[in-house]
Amino acid sequence: xxxxxxxxxxxxxxxxxxxxxxxxxxxxxxxxxxxxxxxxxxxxxxxxxxxxxxxxxxxxxxxxxxxxxxxxxxxxxxxxxxxxxxxxxxxxxxxxxxxxxxxxxxxxxxxxxxxxxxxxxxxxxxxxxxxxxxxxxxxxxxxxxxxxxxxxxxxxxxxxxxxxxxxxxxxxxxxxxxxxxxxxxxxxxxxxxxxxxxxxxxxxxxxxxxxxxxxxxxxxxxxxxxxxxxxxxxxxxxxxxxxxxxxxxxxxxxxxxxxxxxxxxxxxxxxxxxxxxxxxxxxxxxxxxxxxxxxxxxxxxxxxxx
Amino acid sequence: xxxxxxxxxxxxxxxxxxxxxxxxxxxxxxxxxxxxxxxxxxxxxxxxxxxxxxxxxxxxxxxxxxxxxxxxxxxxxxxxxxxxxxxxxxxxxxxxxxxxxxxxxxxxxxxxxxxxxxxxxxxxxxxxxxxxxxxxxxxxxxxxxxxxxxxxxxxxxxxxxxxxxxxxxxxxxxxxxxxxxxxxxxxxxxxxxxxxxxxxxxxxxxxxxxxxxxxxxxxxxxxxxxxxxxxxxxxxxxxxxxxxxxxxxxxxxxxxxxxxxxxxxxxxxxxxxxxxxxxxxxxxxxxxxxxxxxxxxxxxxxxxxxxxxxxxxxxxxxxxxxxxxxxxxxxxxxxxxxxxxxxxxxxxxxxxxxxxxxxxxxxxxx
Numbered sequence: 001x002x003x004x005x006x007x008x009x010x011x012x013x014x015x016x017x018x019x020x021x022x023x024x025x026x027x028x029x030x031x032x033x034x035x036x037x038x039x040x041x042x043x044x045x046x047x048x049x050x051x052x053x054x055x056x057x058x059x060x061x062x063x064x065x066x067x068x069x070x071x072x073x074x075x076x077x078x079x080x081x082x083x084x085x086x087x088x089x090x091x092x093x094x095x096x097x098x099x100x101x102x103x104x105x106x107x108x109x110x111x112x113x114x115x116x117x118x119x120x121x122x123x124x125x126x127x128x129x130x131x132x133x134x135x136x137x138x139x140x141x142x143x144x145x146x147x148x149x150x151x152x153x154x155x156x157x158x159x160x161x162x163x164x165x166x167x168x169x170x171x172x173x174x175x176x177x178x179x180x181x182x183x184x185x186x187x188x189x190x191x192x193x194x195x196x197x198x199x200x201x202x203x204x205x206x207x208x209x210x211x212x213x214x215x216x217x218x219x220x221x222x223x224x225x226x227x228x229x230x231x232x233x234x235x236x237x238x239x240x241x242x243x244x245x246x247x248x249x250x251x252x253x254x255x256x257x258x259x260x261x262x263x264x265x266x267x268x269x270x271x272x273x274x275x276x277x278x279x280x281x282x283x284x285x286x287x288x289x290x291x292x293x294x295x296x297x298x299x300x301x302x303x304x305x306x
Numbered sequence: 307x308x309x310x311x312x313x314x315x316x317x318x319x320x321x322x323x324x325x326x327x328x329x330x331x332x333x334x335x336x337x338x339x340x341x342x343x344x345x346x347x348x349x350x351x352x353x354x355x356x357x358x359x360x361x362x363x364x365x366x367x368x369x370x371x372x373x374x375x376x377x378x379x380x381x382x383x384x385x386x387x388x389x390x391x392x393x394x395x396x397x398x399x400x401x402x403x404x405x406x407x408x409x410x411x412x413x414x415x416x417x418x419x420x421x422x423x424x425x426x427x428x429x430x431x432x433x434x435x436x437x438x439x440x441x442x443x444x445x446x447x448x449x450x451x452x453x454x455x456x457x458x459x460x461x462x463x464x465x466x467x468x469x470x471x472x473x474x475x476x477x478x479x480x481x482x483x484x485x486x487x488x489x490x491x492x493x494x495x496x497x498x499x500x501x502x503x504x505x506x507x508x509x510x511x512x513x514x515x516x517x518x519x520x521x522x523x524x525x526x527x528x529x530x531x532x533x534x535x536x537x538x539x540x541x542x543x544x545x546x547x548x549x550x551x552x553x554x555x556x557x558x559x560x561x562x563x564x565x566x567x568x569x570x571x572x573x574x575x576x577x578x579x580x581x582x583x584x585x586x587x588x589x590x591x592x593x594x595x596x597x598x599x600x601x602x603x604x605x606x607x608x609x610x611x612x613x614x615x616x617x618x619x620x621x622x623x624x625x626x627x628x629x630x631x632x633x634x635x636x637x638x639x640x641x642x643x644x645x646x647x648x649x650x651x652x653x654x655x656x657x658x659x660x661x662x663x664x665x666x667x668x669x670x671x672x
Contacts, residue, residue: 200399200401202397202399202401203401203403203404205368205388205395205397205401206395206397206401206402206403207403207414208367208368208387208388208389209366209367209368209388209389209393209394209395209463210389210394210414210415210418210462210463210466211389211415211418211419211466212389212414212418213389213418216418220414220418221403224405225404225405
C-alpha cells in the first residue's frame with residue numbers, strides 16, 4: 001500500500017509530465033518557427049557570401065565588420081560605414097517618432113473609449129480593430145490616395161482656394177510618418193485601453209477633490225496607473241516600426257533607404273546573405289537594448305511614484 | 307459641549323438635480339434647501355436612492371446642480387470645479403491612490419496646492435499622528451487593512467484643512483466593532499480639528515451616535531432637520547418616525563390644538579396630550595406616533611390610555627419587547643428595560659393597560 005505522501009508525489013510527477021506533454025506542440029512550433037531560423041541567421045552571418053547569393057561554408061568575420069565599417073577599395077583601410085549609420089539612425093528616428101505620434105494620438109483615444117458607457121465601448125473597440133481586417137499594403141495605398149497631389153486633401157485645399165498648387169506630401173518624411181502612425185495606431189490604443197478600462201475613475205474624482213487640476217490628475221494619477229498599457233503599446237509599435245518595409249517604401253517613394261530596405265537589398269541584388277544576416281541581428285540587438293532600457297526606466301519611475 | 311457659533315458654513319438654496327432627459331429623466335434632488343452651521347457634525351440620513359449622496363457630490367463639485375445655489379460662507383460655489391473648492395471628501399470606497407505610499411496619499415492635496423516640501427512633511431506627520439498611523443507611513447495602500455485604509459482616507463482629506471469635510475458612508479465597509487470605534491474616532495476628530503463635517507449614511511444608529519444635527523431625506527427631499535433627540539422624539543412625518551427607531555402608529559382625532567401642543571382622542575376614547583410638528587395646526591383625523599420605550603405597561607384598568615392583549619414577549623437581555631394587540635386590532639410594541647429580579651406577572655395572552663405619558667405622543671404631518 002502506498003502512503004499518502006507517495007500518492008501525492010506520484011500525482012505531482014504525473015502533473016508535471018502532463019504539463020510538458022501538453023505544451024510540447026506549442027514549444028516545438030516556437031522552436032522551429034522562431035529560434036531555429038534565428039540560429040540559422042546567426043550562423044550565416046559568420047560565413048562567406050556565395051557568388052549567386054546563398055553562402056559558402058567558410059568562416060569569415062567580414063559581414064560583421066562591414067555592418068559598421070567600410071574597406072577602402074584602393075588601400076584596404078577601414079573607415080566608418082557612414083551610409084549604414086545614416087540608415088540605422090533614420091530607421092530608429094522613424095520608429096521613435098512613430099511611437100511618440102501613436103502615443104500622442106492613442107492615449108486620448110483610449111481615454112475617450114474607456115470613459116464611454118459600457119455598451120458604446122464595444123462599438124468603439126470594434127471600430128478600432130476594423131483596419132486589421134485589411135491587408136497592410138492596401139491600407140498603405142489608401143493613405144497614398146488621400147495624400148497624393150491629386151488626392152482628397154489636395155483636391156479640397158485647391159477647391160477651397162487655400163492653396164494654388166498641390167501641397168507635396170507624398171514621398172516626404174511627413175508622408176511616411178502619417179502612414180506609420182495610421183498603420184500602428186491600433187497597436188497603441190488597444191493595450192492602453194485595456195489598462196484604462198480597469199482604472200477606477202473614483203481615483204480621478206479623488207484627485208480633483210484634492211486640488212489636482214485636470215492636467216495634474218492626468219500626470220499624477222491616470223498616467224502612472226495605466227503605464228503598463230503605455231509600455232506594452234510602445235513596445236508593440238516600436239518593434240515593427242523599426243523594421244517597417246511596406247509603408248516607408250510606398251509612401252516615401254524609396255528615396256530614403258530604411259533598415260528593412262537595406263537588409264532586403266543584401267538578400268536580393270546585393271547577394272550578400274552574411275551581411276544581411278549580420279544586419280538583421282544588429283537590428284534585433286538594438287531592439288532588445290532599447291526595450292530593456294525603456295522598461296527598466298519606466299519600472300524605476302513607477303517605484304519612485306509609489 | 308462648546309457653544310456652536312451660528313455662522314453657516316454651507317447653504318444649499320433651492321437646489322434641484324435632474325439626471326437624464328426627456329422620458330427617462332429622474333429628479334435626484336427636488337428643490338432642496340438646508341443650512342449647515344460652522345463647526346457642526348451634520349448628517350444626511352436616508353435610504354439608498356433618497357438623494358443624500360447626490361447632494362454630497364454637488365457640494366464636492368463632482369456634479370453640478372440643475373437649479374439652485376450652493377453657498378460656502380456666502381460664496382456661490384456651484385459652478386466651481388472640485389479642485390477649486392476648499393472642500394474635501396472621504397469616499398465610500400476610500401479611493402486611495404494605489405501607486406503611492408500612505409504618506410504620499412496624505413500629502414497629495416498639499417502637494418497639489420503647491421505647499422513647500424517641509425510644510426507638507428510636517429503636516430503629513432501631524433496627520434499620521436492624528437489618525438494613529440505613524441508606523442505605516444511608508445506602506446503601500448494595498449498592504450494595510452480596511453480600517454487602516456479608512457484612517458488614511460480621513461487623514462488625506464483632513465490634511466489640506468478643508469473648510470468642510472464630506473464623508474460618503476465611510477464606515478459602511480467596516481465590521482461592526484471597528485465601525486463602533488470609528489464612530490467615536492470621527493467624533494473626536496471633528497472636535498479636535500474644528501472642521502465642519504457633512505456625513506452621509508443610511509444607518510440611523512450611526513447618525514444618532516455622531517451627529518449634532520441630522521437631515522432625514524427621502525425621494526430627493528429633506529423631510530426634517532434637527533438634533534438626534536428632536537428627530538427621534540419629535541418626528542414630523544411618518545417616514546421619519548418609521549425610518550429611525552421603532553414606532554407605534556395610532557389613529558386619533560384632534561380635539562384641540564394650541565401652542566405646539568394638541569389633545570387627541572384615541573380609538574379607546576381616552577384623550578391624551580401630544581406634541582405638534584413646528585408650524586403645523588392639525589384638525590380632524592391624524593396619525594400619532596409613540597416610541598415603544600415611551601409607553602408603560604400596567605394592569606388593565608379604565609385609567610389606562612389603551613388596553614390590549616399580550617401576544618408575544620421577546621427577551622433581549624438589556625430590555626424586553628412586549629408585542630401587544632390593541633382592542634381595535636392594531637399592533638403595539640412596548641419596550642421596557644430589564645432589571646435583575648423576578649418577573650412582573652405579565653404573561654402571554656394576558657390583558658394589560660398601556661399608559662402613554664404627557665410627552666410621549668407626537669402628531670405626524672401625514
